[in-house]
Amino acid sequence: MMLSLSPSPHKPKPKIQLRSSLFILMISLIIVLLTDSVFYTYSKRMLSSELETKLELIADTIAISIKHSKAGEKYVENLIGQNLRTASLALQYKLDPDIEKVTNEELVLLSKELMVDHITLMKRSGDDIIGYKSTEPKEINMSTKNWSRDWFKAFNQLLDTKETNVKTGQALPNYWSGPMNTSMSDPQYVDKWGYYYDGRTNYILDPYVHDTFFRDYQRETGVDAVINEMIHGYTDHGAEEIAVFNPPIFLGQQEQYKKEGYTWFTDREILFGSYTMKDKRDQDMVQSVLKSKQTQRLLTNIDGRSYLKMFIPLQLDIPVVIGLTADYEKVQNSLNQQQRNLLLLIATTAILAFILVILSFRFINRNREATAESVQEVYVDHIGSLFRSMKEQRHDFNNHVSTIHSLVHLKEFEELSRYTAELIGETTALNDIIQINVPALSAIVQSKVIQAVERKITFQHDVANLKDIPLGAVKATDLVRIISNLVDNAFDAVSLPNKEGDKQVRLVGYADGHSLIFLVINNGAQIPSELLARIFEPGFSTKNPDDLHAGLGLSIVKQLVDKYDGTVRVSSTESETTFTITIEV
Template sequence: MRINRRVIYITFIIVILLLITNNSSYYWYAKSILTQEMSEQMATTANQIRTSIEQSEAGAFFVEDMIGEQLRSAAIFAKTKLDPDIDKVTNEQLIPLAAEAGVDGFSLMKRSGIGDDIMVGKSSDPNELTLTSTITFGYWFTAFDQLMKYHNVTITEGQKLPNFWAGIYEVPASGTSDVSKFGYYYDGETNYIICVFVNAGKIKKFKDIIGADTIVKKTLTSNPDIIEISGLNGITFGTKPKEYTRPNGVMYVSMYDRPVLFGTHNIVHVNDFTNFKRAIQDEKPVSVVESYKGNPILKTFVHVPIKERVTDVQREIPYVITIVSDYQSIQKTLNDQLIRVALIIVLFTVFSCLLVFLVFRFNTKSRETAVQSTQEMYIQNVDLMFATIRSQRHDFLNHVQTLYALLTNGEKEDQMRYMEELIEEINEVNDIIRIGQPAIAALIQSKITLAMRTKVSFSYEFIGLDGLSLGVKSVDLVKIIGNLIDNAFDEANKFPAEEREVSVKGWKESNDVKISVKNRVNPSFNLEDDTDLFAIGYSTKLEGGHQGLGLPVVKERVEYYRGTIEVTLEEGFICFQLSIPMQ
């Protein structure tokens, strides 16, 4: 029997598809895991940056508060040197006073006469004199107004001390410097607020040493896979920040309104604002894979909300840390894995195909061996049956001569005995031929010979099978009946010669062919204790024999033809009765 090439090809294709599906799934699963791990790593890095910035800002705030206290002391010192009436103080008088107090300047603020507005009346810096109105300064104006009305400030923003308020270091509206720190003192004994200011160089220098931008630079240096880090203003990013106008017409933006608070934001994508909002709304890191200059990058957005510190709320701005990392490292890892997986696919495919081929070859060889063995048995049995017939024909002359001699000698009794023996032998052969199925007839003939050799009382009876199309291949019919008879002979041989009995019957019933094989069994045998009667390897023989393969073969072939097997015990005999539908 030749191997079916189509089956091999189909099996090969199925194996290839399964391998491709499996390894593709593994590839995408590994990619998602690596991406997730990198996202978590970037989120961890962002939280580390956040912690470092918080510590840095806490230090900067401490320095800023110390400067605020110094500004209050300078304002009290100035009060002792100045006339309580603003009209009796000159701008020139304030210049040396600032130098003596160790600050960059003094300004005196008063009501402008237009509503509750407050303006700068005198100053050591000419730029300050341009501030003729502060009513548009937001909470800064509220602080000025509260000082003049109540001598103290109650708003949550800024640094509050007795008769004193200091705002955050900020871009001055007057343009006196890039960044300045302002403090305001008023105890009601003058008709003006003493404004004292210093350029915030110390704070800026402190931030340059341990501030956010320095932390970002160190992080970029220690993490080569990180391309860019930025702190996006949680309030103004993605929108146009509010601009203020100086008296000279120059526009400026508050330090705390800048869209990017620290780091750089040069790697821009159209979805940045959407992902920025997602990080704020979901309150958890958002990571996306994007393309920049043809290369894959991973962007991670981590929201940093305001802490619940009411007194310092103005100095804390919610922001989103954005980390851009090189995704090519993951891609390279995946490509290396893909190459390894491809090699595994090729090797495993070759191995699988070879294994499938060997399995098919083994099965084919097994089937060929089984078929060949059955055919040889069938042919042998048929040859034996025909040899018996030829032997009878060959001996016919001898029988006639013997009968003639017996008749001539007048030995009637011997003649009758000889005739009976001859007729019995002829009837046995005729009975076998009358079975009507050559395969069964040949098999029965061979088993008769075996029964004579093993001293087994073997009887058979087949009725109504002449010329019927049984729907079973001859080789399978020989397998089924032959294995049942062999199994019965094996059991019978366990008994003394006079107790060895095996019987076989075959008949047609409705549209089924019935086969029954009966043999004597040990009285202790119990069907309930032998539920695995048809299991491969099951055998009641102590040694040798057929290794428990006979009954499993019978069961498999009967079920193949949609037949049934029934096993019963009858007065010391076990009976296997099977039913197979005819065509």
């Protein structure tokens, strides 16, 4: 029966594992989204922290400004007080020492001449001290005994020609100037008063001015100027509104002095800045700051926009609280922009990653196809060689039968015995079909069997239990090249002209744990010990130098084994030479 081997008309091609790649991409996308969430939270904290740091720096600047401005304002207020004392001395010089001889019209003319806003003359009336004559009609007959703080006490000390000794105001010889405050007679003004009495008149001289100059000074160089620069200056400090709260008044912890709808200057809720961006929780925040002496934060929504409010404690003459309001929309917009950029980057990266995965799978599949085709070619070539040899032997079978018939007929039994022995040896070799679970390896071994028969070499092979070890880590083509070169080298070693006796080559292959081991043994001439270290060098050979392939086989074996981090060992004695290959899989 004639055997033939032809390739299958449809070769199965490895398919891209699209489902696996999509699963990997989904996992990667989930990881990226989680990372994005962490990044978003981290960025929000960082931007919020940066905004809070800016507001804290503003608070520090305002605190320093308040302390410096208070010193400057105190100096300016004292200058005004000194000028009012000078005006008092000028008034005393021009006025009659008897209050009854002074007219209100005269006081009006003198106020214009001395450039003060008003002049009041005060005298005792029973247990009270009243305004008796004045350029301001509301000051006439105005009682002072119920005035708060140190005012009434200072008036009595002056009239008693004693040195004024009160906690507030400015004390000079025969003179006391009270702190700037809301006018009792006209609450729309905040005034600065000066009170002079040296005993040469029967009244206290009281020239006073409105706070126009003082407020101009505050507006240009004081705390309000600093606050205005922080909010409306060229540099964006992040604050939309700044207010310095006067806690006792803001929290309603003491009754405010109000008259005709006006709030006393010293009893105002907001000492500096403005307070228009309100939240119902502001009072609770101020109360918490006073109690804990720690900064408090509040996120709020005002007119549809998000704002961050910070309340920071500050110690002046009394504890106060600095309130700062910042536009939180800027932080949110910045986060949204970063988020959009990051999502665009993620989308671009995901598309590129998907394309790279597809291209990678295609590249891998092409390599697999090339490897499969290469293995198939090797297998087909060697199997083809085997069957060609078998066809040739079958073709000669009739000649062998005719020869045997003739020798029998001629009764040449001795020759017949020799001839049949040779024929049986060849037939046995050809019929020795090995069973190896690696097709490419089976093909190369069978091919070497045919070559051994043709070269009159006894070739034995024992390849066992390879199915117990995964061979996917080693390319079939590399395995074929290793075995082929080692066996060819052994065939050449036993085929040297000086070789006597049988030519024997043996191939042994087996698995030991995770190790793949092959031994190729031949009974050729011994390799000198001094040459063992060089036999794997490219171009080095102990054979005929005219051989075109001399010196290449073993170097190829060494390169392939090194590729898999394996080892090649060689031992040579007078009786046999053994090459041992070990590869971990």
